[in-house]
Amino acid sequence: MNTEKIIVMGVSGSGKSLVGARLARTLALPFFDADDFHSPANIEKMSNGVPLSDTDRADWLDDLAELIQAHPGLVLACSALKKGYRDRLRLASQNLMFLYLEGDIDMVWSRHSQREDHYFTGKSMLESQFAQLEAPTEFEAMAIDISQSVEVVLKDCLHAIKTR
Template sequence: MTVRKIVVMGVSGSGKSLVGERLGDLLDVQFFDADDYHSESNVQKMANGIPLTDEDRRDWLTDLADLIRREAGLVLACSALKKTYRDQLRTGDPSLKFLYLKGDFETIWSRHAQRQDHYFTGQDMLESQFLSLEEPDANEAYIIDISATPEAVLKQCIAALSIKPQDDLDQ
């Protein structure tokens, strides 16, 4: 059985979009970035350096679960910082697989410093994400070390999911 619905999760700057996009291409399923589903008020809060609350995320998570439910297959880049958020996403499909891109604060902050034109700004916001993060264990997600190159991280994801590029995704 081939995995059809995957969430690439982690704090901002962990490489979710880059890895997710490449994984979507490899699996020949559509890639979605959860950031594109935030309300304008959530985007404004983050642009102003204000961390989102659970209440801010409620409708966003509902919309993402609906997206997961609608799609036959997808890769979704989503922070999914708390277990309750991941549980809400799983309402879209109980067999949803999570890849947790795990890295330390210094590594991820150095990546943030290289980003341009992203509404997520400030060291305080990244610290807030690390404080909010309820790391999944190996029973809930595949844990992927992001200290290597993006190509090596993608290879870890492929190995964790037991994906072979020649897999027939229609079986």
């Protein structure tokens, strides 16, 4: 049984869900998307272009921590924008590894604007995420450059896990 616990993090549109799902499949781990754990109230706020506050995210982070504790291994796609959020998730498992999908706002927006049927809309919401982002240090997470193809990003993620 694979006991890796991996969070694929970054702003909305950085490729967390796509890369996370492929990574989970490659590692034979269950995949979860943190977006699926938001409350209806949080989804409504984001659908209306209102950024979530730390208070809005508190129960969501608690639910994600329970998920991490409940599984011996998993891949979780989660924005984890702030150090405090990552610290909260680390309390659930000291064996947690963060892979930070890193890119600039123009690149992410070009990808984001092509998405359909997602409650997270509008460039102002993405700008808000970049403003809130407390980029992890090299000691907190392995940064993965998302300007490359998905295949190269996945390869870089697998290399980061292997060499950790």
